[in-house]
Amino acid sequence: MARRDKLDIIKEMLILCQKGDFKKTKIANSLNWNFQKASKYLDWLVVHGMAQEVEMGAYKITDAGDALCQI
Numbered sequence: 001m002a003r004r005d006k007l008d009i010i011k012e013m014l015i016l017c018q019k020g021d022f023k024k025t026k027i028a029n030s031l032n033w034n035f036q037k038a039s040k041y042l043d044w045l046v047v048h049g050m051a052q053e054v055e056m057g058a059y060k061i062t063d064a065g066d067a068l069c070q071i
Contacts, residue, residue: 009031009041010041010044010045010050010068011068011069012030012031013027013031013038013041013042013045013051014045014050014051014061014065014066014068014069015069016030017051017059017060017061017065018061018066018069020060021054021055021058021059021060022058022059023057023058023059024038024039024042024057024059025057027042027059042059045059045065046059048064049062049064049065050062050064050065050068051065
């Protein structure tokens with residue numbers, strides 16, 4: 001299996017967030033990652049305006065994140 005680069009991982013996370021409000025644990029499990037690594041990437045997405053936390057631990061995609069998924 002080929003390694004995923006950061007852009008592929010970010011796009012996978014954003015696609016998950018497009019499907020609904022996903023919690024960190026579900027995102028981490030879907031990507032076969034541990035909670036800490038998923039948290040690091042989710043925090044990066046929030047800081048850069050591509051995702052937002054809608055309730056405690058649940059995330060959804062923003063317009064900027066949606067635009068990145070279209071690339």
